[in-house]
Amino acid sequence: MTDHTQLAETFRRFADQQAASLSPLYATLARAVARTPELLDLAAHTRPGQPAPNMLLAAVHHVLRRGVKHPLAAYFTGHEDLADDHGAGLLTDFCRHHAGRIRQIISTRSVQTNEVNRCTVLLPAFAALQQQLSDGRPIRIVDVGASAGLALLWDRYTYDYDGHRLTLPDSDPDTVLHCAVKGAAPPLTLDVTRFVRPVGIEPSPVDVTDPEATEWLVSLTWPEQTQRMHTLNCALAVAARTPPTILAGTAQDHLADIVAQTPDDQHLVLVFSWSIYQIFGSPGGRERLVDTLAELSRRRPLHEISIGHFSNATPRMIMASHDSGVSRSEVVAHCDIYGTWIDWLAKTPAPAGT
Structure with a gap:
């Protein structure tokens, strides 16, 4: 398999096995990444050894929490449910506008959840x-x-x-x-x-x-x-x-x-x-x-x-x-x-x- 094929499978597994029961939003967005080459290109910058789905979605969340205005923000605050056929377009547009910031986050930070x-x-x-x-x-x-x-x-x-x-x-x-x-x-x-x-x-x-x-x-x-x-x-x-x-x-x-x-x-x-x-x-x-x-x-x-x-x-x-x-x-x-x-x-x- 190519690197992108493996990465897409990682996002699909994350959607089905981890996010499906805990975060319908992240399940939808992870499936969107899996089928969108531009988003996979960005996710490929994830720091080695770190889980790409967690890192990419946390980076998006991080940028949105800084007060960035974008239609995607409404879904991160629970005001609306994001449909699968709408998720890829919204996420791609957001990541395109903030690619530099997201790339910097996922290539330098790590998942350090302190539960x-x-x-x-x-x-x-x-x-x-x-x-x-x-x-x-x-x-x-x-x-x-x-x-x-x-x-x-x-x-x-x-x-x-x-x-x-x-x-x-x-x-x-x-x-x-x-x-x-x-x-x-x-x-x-x-x-x-x-x-x-x-x-x-x-x-x-x-x-x-x-x-x-x-x-x-x-x-x-x-x-x-x-x-x-x-x-x-x-x-x-x-x-x-x-x-x-x-x-x-x-x-x-x-x-x-x-x-x-x-x-x-x-x-x-x-x-x-x-x-x-x-x-x-x-x-x-x-x-x-x-x-x-x-x-x-x-x-x-x-x-x-x-x-x-x-x-x-x-x-x-x-x-x-x-x-x-x-x-x-x-x-x-x-x-x-x-x-x-x-x-x-x-x-x-x-x-x-x-």
């Missing part, structure tokens, strides 16, 4: 881990693939689990994260004072004090997901007041130093929230991660919380311990990719090192 609602899935894992680590020692969280670091501020948000409101000492009342509970109730009781000095690792950290950088995060949110966009804006406002600590670089750049420099009297927890494939590739990324953490654990015990599909249709959360080169893990929950529901599977926290 703050995933904290609803992480919080029960932190609660379970605290119960497991019952010695009272401080717990340090390292978010690998942190983007803007919003997950590092998990203790600043308000939580709602099927109407059960969970407010932490520093909760922001405007940033409310919602999660439906399937099956058993997840653990939610925890002492946030035990969690100290969180840090993120990110190749290109998003500066939460830079409006242009945070605007790109908002533009990556699909237009119909207005509640998700509102929550993201609230979380970004929290982050701007108390910016998280993020180390610029890869996991390979920083993990060994973090393991060596974290005091021995602190438990060290590494969090990978849909980021393993970005670091270790796919398939087989989880196995390569385990090998890496097992080797690092020869210096000190490590704990891991990982969320992803892991070759399964339904995402799952894994909690693992790595100690003296030996790794043990358990699937503790199934969940939604946006953290909108959780099915807690673990009966009780596994004892440390088992």
